[in-house]
Amino acid sequence: MTTITSVETHDVRFPTSLSADGSDAMNKDGDYSAAYVVLRTDDPALSGFGFTFTIGRGNDLCTAAAAQRALPLIGRSVEEITGDLGGIYRELQSDSQLRWLGPDKGVIHLALAAVMNAVWDLAARVGGKPLWRLLTDMTPEQLVDAADLRYLSDALTRDDALGILRELEPTRAERIAELDRTGYPCYTTSAGWLGYSDDKLRRLCQEAVDAGYRHIKLKVGANRQDDFRRLAIAREVIGWDADLMIDANQVWDVPEAIDWVRSLAEFKPLWIEEPTSPDDVLGHAAVRRAVHPIGVASGEHGMNRVLFKQMFQAEALDFCQLDAARLGSVNEILAVYLLAKKFGVPVCPHAGGVGLCELVQHLSIFDYVAVSGSLEGRVTEFVDHLHEHFVEPCVVEDGAYRLPGAPGYSAEMFDSTLDEYAFPDGSYWAADRSLHSADQSRTSRVA
Amino acid sequence: MTTITSVETHDVRFPTSLSADGSDAMNKDGDYSAAYVVLRTDDPALSGFGFTFTIGRGNDLCTAAAAQRALPLIGRSVEEITGDLGGIYRELQSDSQLRWLGPDKGVIHLALAAVMNAVWDLAARVGGKPLWRLLTDMTPEQLVDAADLRYLSDALTRDDALGILRELEPTRAERIAELDRTGYPCYTTSAGWLGYSDDKLRRLCQEAVDAGYRHIKLKVGANRQDDFRRLAIAREVIGWDADLMIDANQVWDVPEAIDWVRSLAEFKPLWIEEPTSPDDVLGHAAVRRAVHPIGVASGEHGMNRVLFKQMFQAEALDFCQLDAARLGSVNEILAVYLLAKKFGVPVCPHAGGVGLCELVQHLSIFDYVAVSGSLEGRVTEFVDHLHEHFVEPCVVEDGAYRLPGAPGYSAEMFDSTLDEYAFPDGSYWAADRSLHSADQSRTSRVA
CATH class of the missing domain: 3.20.20.120 (Enolase-like C-terminal domain)
Structure with a gap:
């Protein structure tokens, strides 16, 4: 049995506002960022990687929320978690106190995405497959069991879903x-x-x-x-x-x-x-x-x-x-x-x-x-x-x-990236920030 | 001129789950909580109080988000802020990086509510009136200028709004x-x-x-x-x-x-x-x-x-x-x-x-x-x-x-409440938590 031993979260921000990459009529100066989650296991060769995407300030909120969302995973068996991907999703999603902050929207939902992306990455790695292959190897029943169909039955029933996949x-x-x-x-x-x-x-x-x-x-x-x-x-x-x-x-x-x-x-x-x-x-x-x-x-x-x-x-x-x-x-x-x-x-x-x-x-x-x-x-x-x-x-x-071939959900970042762009202590941001992206200085770090 | 000198935020949680107060089919064990905001000014007799409401875990996220939302207020003139309540709302709301996390929903919007509730409380106190009186003393034009009508014009134009209020x-x-x-x-x-x-x-x-x-x-x-x-x-x-x-x-x-x-x-x-x-x-x-x-x-x-x-x-x-x-x-x-x-x-x-x-x-x-x-x-x-x-x-x-008579939005809590129910260091929660509400122990505090 393999066990999830810890959850690492990283607030990673890139100073894309400097070159106007990503600029549009609503978002003039985004610093592309990821609230990045790593699920560590007691097998040093096996981790799960996931993230949600933000454009700068508030990425710390998503990172903190992801740490909270992921707490129930610690100490659990990888086989149990990846063997019932619908079950663990519903368990994390249905925390009623966190649900109040949405439901299913905003920071807590972005954080759920980050954590469950890491869980799906882990499942694909356990299977030795890229995620698309893991999914296309699942039966219609397995896919429907994993899917969140709550609140949808007036438009799509479980039978509808099975019928689509079986065809x-x-x-x-x-x-x-x-x-x-x-x-x-x-x-x-x-x-x-x-x-x-x-x-x-x-x-x-x-x-x-x-x-x-x-x-x-x-x-x-x-x-x-x-x-x-x-x-x-x-x-x-x-x-x-x-x-x-x-x-x-x-x-x-x-x-x-x-x-x-x-x-x-x-x-x-x-x-x-x-x-x-x-x-x-x-x-x-x-x-x-x-x-x-x-x-x-x-x-x-x-x-x-x-x-x-x-x-x-x-x-x-x-x-x-x-x-x-x-x-x-x-x-x-x-x-x-x-x-x-x-x-x-x-x-x-x-x-x-x-x-x-x-x-x-x-x-x-x-x-x-x-x-x-x-x-x-x-x-x-x-x-x-x-x-x-x-x-x-x-x-x-x-x-x-091109079809990706490596096991997982392609979500893993290099350690060197975390070292450089972790906010606010990575080498990029710890250097004189006034030379870089002034906007992130408006971030209030959680004490 | 009076100046906003600082923003205090407090994560306040009450162990209501112990008595099933607030229990319903979705929320079986809520601990009623407030992400509470105090706007301090250089006039010791003048502060603004506001909050958003949550049911426990994640209240820390709202508190942290409120601190971030409120940053642009610090150092600003109370007269300027309370003299253009629509303007300060739009300024805080339109931070494009935080907006990405919604827009206008979830934790960042709850936090905006907490901060702007404190701003409106402050405005009413400056006017020496309860909030309802502040509002009923405003002209239709002033009310419409304060209202957020963005994305509504297919259903309610500015002229519609003025007409309703003038009548x-x-x-x-x-x-x-x-x-x-x-x-x-x-x-x-x-x-x-x-x-x-x-x-x-x-x-x-x-x-x-x-x-x-x-x-x-x-x-x-x-x-x-x-x-x-x-x-x-x-x-x-x-x-x-x-x-x-x-x-x-x-x-x-x-x-x-x-x-x-x-x-x-x-x-x-x-x-x-x-x-x-x-x-x-x-x-x-x-x-x-x-x-x-x-x-x-x-x-x-x-x-x-x-x-x-x-x-x-x-x-x-x-x-x-x-x-x-x-x-x-x-x-x-x-x-x-x-x-x-x-x-x-x-x-x-x-x-x-x-x-x-x-x-x-x-x-x-x-x-x-x-x-x-x-x-x-x-x-x-x-x-x-x-x-x-x-x-x-x-x-x-x-x-x-009954009609409230005191100046403000009735949002101020007693200092003794903050001392007792601040999470996790208030006297209630710092005592043996296993005797109280076990659920909050599942909260991961932001480091």
Whole structure:
């Protein structure tokens, strides 16, 4: 028997605000960060790694919450935990006192994601498989047992879920073989951050086209004339056969969203992403009706499965962009994939953040192999920075994620990264912070 | 000029789980807690007091988040802050890095509530008025400037809001005089906690009737036979002229909620409260359609104004139970009251928790005087415990809140309470904790 002996948590922050990487109309100066969790066992060769993603201040709150969420794991058998991944999820999730702080949203839910991501990573490592393989080796019953279906039965019953998974089970191997040849298609956001100059935008769009991307995403919503100029540059470089997506990062009220997006219609965007509050199911539905044929995409701030259920029920989304570090790990993500399949909405996961590409590649592969069986309308985000901090970084070639082969959920960071970017005591932050990212000095450390 | 010199935060927890006070089908063993904030100024006679409410573990996270949220206040002028209560709210709320952890929900939003509650308390003290009087002395323009109307314009414009407030402005004084005579009607939940025995339930129902209450609320949803027996006892004691409300605290999926509530129809409940996930706007609407004429009530976990906007748009609620420590203080609460007025839904604030009664009395008075102008269908929760920890506790007589007279938001706790119940170092918790509430030992303190 192997035992979980301790839980390490690390507040890791990267000074991305210095280069405007990740800048958009709502988030002008994010420092990409991870509340990083390591589950240590009494086998020195076996640990589980997971994280949630934030953009700086407050990462300490998620780290502290993760330490609290993970307490029930200490001293437990790895075989017990990884043998009932639905059971341990429900145990951690249902702590009623912590639940009060959500339920299933905000800091405590981000922390649950971090911890359960580490548990799923551990389970995949115990199995000697990458996470996508662990999932595609599970039976429909095992997957449904792991999924969080609570509050969903008016839209998706357990039998519905089993039916979806059973339909594709006999042909899973064919689709794995196909993806092994082709990879899973992705698009790039690296070109279009709002803080980049026109010259940098033009150069990055050209580089993206040259690298084989057929989809390019630009941030919009801060200034309408800027949006016109930047979209014109992008179309000039990528032409009209490639797809152009736009992302407003929640800056608009519903009427303003409708007006602004319609005014950009000449650039023929495939989708408008996050046109308004991520909580506004009915608002997204109203925008979708009004801006057709431009699609509506949302989900990176989709707080939980109940939000997504309603997005589907209200026909509010053309593209579902679930987030692997905001939903309650694979348990809740399974439920959202099953809902999306039932309602016929393609899932294109969000990955603009540190380490999210590493996670979502596994999920997209699983979706194609076991749930949706389709690549139509599906393209997963890829952002090309900070991968160098991961022991098993994702590999993208010709606009597609290659199938990861190493055991686990690809979530492990290098120890040297922790040494350098741990906040506030890592070597980077302990140096004169005024030279680096001034914003983190506004963080109040918990005493 | 007076300056805010420091922000104190206190993690205060009361061992209510020992007596099953506050027990319901979802929350069996809550320890009522407050993440308590004190804004100190360079005038020793002037401080601002506020808090958010939790039920135990994780209160440390809210306390730490409040300290972070409040940092921009330090060194600022009290006159500047209290002279632009909308401006300081928007400044604190829009920290984009902290916003990522919500937005406007979970721990960071509870913390915003705690801090802004202290700011509003400070403003009322500066004015030498109770909060309800501060609000009813504000012009429609001042109130709308303070309100958080972002993301609401598809349902409530600024002009709508001004129109609502202007309509009742000339007659505010009449309604203040009326409430000064009658008080604001309330109901009691003190009788019906799920962990109480039948004998205690019967005795407390009788005491409530004797004390003048015309509305009694019982917790349901753990066991259907228990619900039948307990509701029968309650009706036997209170008769059929008084109103009986039932509260399931989110335990059901939508189909189960409909089936269970219909099976209790013979007891003629006025409302079923929190029949399912608090996030499920469309689910609440479905339950409401199915259980008519039993009303649907929800809101104590209503995370923000966008959730309430949709609840109203979807015609999901008969009673809106906003929470004074979960919404972003008066700024966001103003928006919800205005929305409720526009959509014709009565607001009956949640107050089951420590200190919530002290806060919501001010809000209910303000609503009647300046927004709704009606008491029809309106009754505010009252729970009779833990008031002894407050310097200016609410006063309830004959089933009605008396108008509070002391300056502020009634949020100040006694120093002796902080000394005794601060977690984990107050005298109560520092004593042998195994004799008290074992649950808090599962808290991991942030290092």
